[in-house]
Amino acid sequence: MLNTMFPLSPKNIPTSVSSLFSAYASFTAFIMLFRAIVNELKDLIPLGVRSYIYSKFRYYFFTHPSDDDLTLVINKHFGMAPNEVYEKVEVYLGAKISPSDKHLILSKTNQQKTVTLAIEKRGQVVSDTFDGIDLRWSYVAKPKKSKSKQSSAGDDEEVEWCFELMFNEKHKAKVIDSYIPYVFTQAESIKQGEKALKLHCSGRDHYGTSKSCIDLVHPTTFETIAIDSELKKMIIDDLDMFVKRREFYKKVGKAWKRGYLLYGPPGTGKSSLIAAMANYLQFDIHDLELSGIRDNSDLRRVLLSTTNRSILVVEDIDCSVKIKNRESAQPSKPSNSLDCSPTSKFTLSGLLNFIDGLWSSCGDERIIVFTTNHKEKLDPALMRPGRMDVHIHLSYCTPSGFRTLASNYLGIHETNTHHLCGEIEGLIESAEVTPAVVAKELMKSNDTDVVLDGLVKFLKQKKVKNDKEKLKKAKKADEDGTKKAEKQEREEDANKNC
Numbered sequence: 001m002l003n004t005m006f007p008l009s010p011k012n013i014p015t016s017v018s019s020l021f022s023a024y025a026s027f028t029a030f031i032m033l034f035r036a037i038v039n040e041l042k043d044l045i046p047l048g049v050r051s052y053i054y055s056k057f058r059y060y061f062f063t064h065p066s067d068d069d070l071t072l073v074i075n076k077h078f079g080m081a082p083n084e085v086y087e088k089v090e091v092y093l094g095a096k097i098s099p100s101d102k103h104l105i106l107s108k109t110n111q112q113k114t115v116t117l118a119i120e121k122r123g124q125v126v127s128d129t130f131d132g133i134d135l136r137w138s139y140v141a142k143p144k145k146s147k148s149k150q151s152s153a154g155d156d157e158e159v160e161w162c163f164e165l166m167f168n169e170k171h172k173a174k175v176i177d178s179y180i181p182y183v184f185t186q187a188e189s190i191k192q193g194e195k196a197l198k199l200h201c202s203g204r205d206h207y208g209t210s211k212s213c214i215d216l217v218h219p220t221t222f223e224t225i226a227i228d229s230e231l232k233k234m235i236i237d238d239l240d241m242f243v244k245r246r247e248f249y250k251k252v253g254k255a256w257k258r259g260y261l262l263y264g265p266p267g268t269g270k271s272s273l274i275a276a277m278a279n280y281l282q283f284d285i286h287d288l289e290l291s292g293i294r295d296n297s298d299l300r301r302v303l304l305s306t307t308n309r310s311i312l313v314v315e316d317i318d319c320s321v322k323i324k325n326r327e328s329a330q331p332s333k334p335s336n337s338l339d340c341s342p343t344s345k346f347t348l349s350g351l352l353n354f355i356d357g358l359w360s361s362c363g364d365e366r367i368i369v370f371t372t373n374h375k376e377k378l379d380p381a382l383m384r385p386g387r388m389d390v391h392i393h394l395s396y397c398t399p400s401g402f403r404t405l406a407s408n409y410l411g412i413h414e415t416n417t418h419h420l421c422g423e424i425e426g427l428i429e430s431a432e433v434t435p436a437v438v439a440k441e442l443m444k445s446n447d448t449d450v451v452l453d454g455l456v457k458f459l460k461q462k463k464v465k466n467d468k469e470k471l472k473k474a475k476k477a478d479e480d481g482t483k484k485a486e487k488q489e490r491e492e493d494a495n496k497n498c
């Protein structure tokens with residue numbers, strides 16, 4: 001048949017122009033048919049299955065398994081929790097570049113000083129030796145058992161990737177007892193070298209509970225945050241004590257965790273303080289978006305995916321979610337409730353129980369921070385002793401807070417102070433302004449004289465406004481008192497007459 005289609009054998013090379021055209025037409029038709037078949041198959045075989053076949057193909061042709069070989073499979077997740085071995089292997093192998101690797105990934109985050117080169121995992125077989133043992137790592141795709149709705153987006157929807165480690169089974173004990181711990185320590189030191197803090201966000205997207213992770217590049221540190229110096233010292237001392245107390249927590253049989261409740265008006269630095277804590281401890285932040293959590297099992301899944309040495313943050317706990325009480329199956333209507341999703345089956349007791357119980361015993365060195373603008377509106381369950389270990393009130397800007405901001409924004413220090421600083425420090429407390437407002441004023445010009453002069457005027461106006469409001473309030477209270485006294489007098493008279 002091919003001969004009929006391609007009459008191009010040396011014997012019958014076309015001699016005329018018409019037979020040459022006929023041969024060309026047949027060849028073109030065949031190519032088009034071939035391309036159509038390939039395209040059809042590409043559409044019929046899902047990407048996941050193609051990845052699976054490809055990884056199996058590489059596995060058999062490049063890792064050469066033999067009868068004496070043992071394979072350890074390292075899945076990405078262990079139940080619902082992330083598998084720590086997988087994470088360590090990923091870091092370790094990422095740094096194992098050999099001269100024969102032809103595909104490398106070049107990357108750099110804005111926190112890193114230099115670019116990073118890593119191997120492209122997919123389809124790679126990485127050879128390693130340890131104490132004379134030959135080891136082969138491969139990154140293998142496996143079809144997912146059940147295809148859930150959550151995973152219907154992205155290019156990996158039908159497969160799960162895992163690492164496989166192959167070696168002669170007589171080395172099993174040595175690989176498990178010595179090689180794997182070696183991989184762990186290597187991964188740790190690689191991570192230390194390029195440590196970039198992460199901000200993990202958990203919420204809900206179109207497909208269900210979603211997680212995302214970016215490098216945390218927040219400039220606030222304890223040097224730049226404008227809070228009272230004594231309060232700052234207290235927080236730093238508390239954090240220092242917490243991280244040094246591993247043995248203490250073990251001895252008293254408590255989970256190694258600490259809870260902070262940050263409260264105060266908007267713009268007083270609650271979020272900035274969380275960033276300062278993360279930068280100080282070098283902990284990642286897990287930002288828990290409660291309005292994105294559908295029910296307690298959603299919550300458990302999200303909490304179990306958090307890592308050790310991290311800060312779990314729930315911002316605006318008073319208003320971010322509608323929380324049901326433990327006692328009632330019906331949605332309660334707490335006064336603090338703003339987001340009223342009727343489908344939410346998530347409960348405050350679910351959150352607190354899980355944080356205090358199972359979750360905290362699954363990890364180490366965890367800090368939990370709740371923030372609120374309205375401490376008085378919080379559910380009493382949150383305020384119970386032992387729940388939040390430290391309550392921190394962040395309030396209006398103090399003279400020492402102003403000095404920090406003046407140093408940050410204008411470079412004014414004790415050695416090169418400005419003649420208006422004294423006046424500002426005298427005014428700032430009675431003006432009742434947040435650090436965010438002061439920061440805004442300090443950014444208005446590059447000229448220090450103009451900025452400070454503007455701030456003095458602003459604080460004076462604010463003080464006059466505050467005084468007027470206070471006077472008005474006092475007058476009203478006075479009037480209310482007089483009315484109340486008159487009413488009481490009338491009632492007493494009426495009673496007497498009766």
Ligand SMILES: Nc1ncnc2c1ncn2[C@@H]1O[C@H](COP(=O)(O)OP(=O)(O)OP(=O)(O)O)[C@@H](O)[C@H]1O
Pocket residue numbers: 224225226227265266267268269270271272273373435436437439
């Ligand atoms: N104590 C502070 N020290 C330095 N900067 C601050 C401080 N408080 C506020 N700011 C400035 O104001 C901005 C807003 O502050 P931040 O988000 O930390 O306040 P918040 O109390 O968390 O507010 P909200 O309750 O609205 O979330 C910050 O980006 C920062 O520039």
